[in-house]
Amino acid sequence: MSTLHTINKSPFDRNSLGSCLRVISDSDAILLIEDGIYAATSGTIFSDVVKAAVQSHSVYVLGPDLSARGMKEDGIVEGVNVVDYEGFVDLVTEYDKTNSWL
Amino acid sequence: MKLAIQINEGPYQHQASDSAYQFTRAALAKGHEIFRVFLYHDGVNNATRLAVPPQDDRNITQQWTQLQKEHELDLVVCIAAAQRRGLLDEDEAKRQGKDANNIAEGFRISGLGQLIEAGIEADRLVVFGD
Numbered sequence: 001m002s003t004l005h006t007i008n009k010s011p012f013d014r015n016s017l018g019s020c021l022r023v024i025s026d027s028d029a030i031l032l033i034e035d036g037i038y039a040a041t042s043g044t045i046f047s048d049v050v051k052a053a054v055q056s057h058s059v060y061v062l063g064p065d066l067s068a069r070g071m072k073e074d075g076i077v078e079g080v081n082v083v084d085y086e087g088f089v090d091l092v093t094e095y096d097k098t099n100s101w102l
Numbered sequence: 103m104k105l106a107i108q109i110n111e112g113p114y115q116h117q118a119s120d121s122a123y124q125f126t127r128a129a130l131a132k133g134h135e136i137f138r139v140f141l142y143h144d145g146v147n148n149a150t151r152l153a154v155p156p157q158d159d160r161n162i163t164q165q166w167t168q169l170q171k172e173h174e175l176d177l178v179v180c181i182a183a184a185q186r187r188g189l190l191d192e193d194e195a196k197r198q199g200k201d202a203n204n205i206a207e208g209f210r211i212s213g214l215g216q217l218i219e220a221g222i223e224a225d226r227l228v229v230f231g232d
Binding site for chain 1: 110117134225228
C-alpha cells in the first residue's frame with residue numbers, strides 16, 4: 001500500500017515535513033505544495049534534509065506554487081521533480097492513498 | 103478514477119480552496135469523476151454568496167459555483183460546521199428562526215455522513231486545509 005504525502009507548509013513554519021519523514025514508508029512519495037515548496041529550495045538549512053529524502057523516495061514539487069512565489073525551477077534541490085496540477089492528479093491516482101500533512 | 107475532495111480552510115486565508123479548485127479542474131480535464139467536494143470546518147465559509155472580494159481578485163465562491171454548473175459537482179457543506187459559522191440555506195434559516203440565508207448557488211448543506219460516504223465510495227480522498 002503506497003501513500004502520497006502532501007506537505008503544504010514551509011519547514012521554517014512547521015515541522016510537517018520532519019514528521020512525515022519520520023514515518024514515511026519505502027514505497028511512498030512526497031509532494032510539496034503551497035508554502036511547502038520552500039523545502040525544495042537549495043541553499044537553505046533544510047536542503048540537506050530534502051537531499052537525503054530524494055535518495056530513498058520520490059519527491060515532487062508543484063510548479064505553479066513555485067512560480068507563484070517567484071522561485072525558479074533551477075533553484076531547487078537536485079532530484080526533486082517539478083509537476084503541474086495535471087501531474088498532481090496523476091500522482092494521486094498512481095499512489096494508493098493520499099495523506100495531507102495539515 | 104473516482105476522486106473526492108475535502109476543504110478544511112476558508113477562502114482567502116492561505117491557499118487551500120484555490121489549490122482544491124485547481125486540482126479539481128485538472129482532475130475533471132483529465133476525465134476523472136469528482137464524487138463530491140466536502141466543505142468542513144472553516145471550509146464552509148467558501149459557500150457564502152454574500153462575500154464581495156475586490157473586482158480585480160478572484161471570486162472563489164463564484165468559481166466553485168461555475169464549476170458546479172459545468173460539471174454537476176456535488177458541493178456539500180457540513181451542517182454542524184455551517185451552523186457554528188452562520189452559514190444557512192433557506193430551510194435551515196427557517197428551522198433556526200433566522201431572518202436570512204446566505205448559501206451560494208450550487209452548494210447544499212448536509213451531514214458528516216456525506217464525508218464518510220465519499221471516503222468509502224471514491225477511490226481517493228484528497229484533503230486541502232491549513
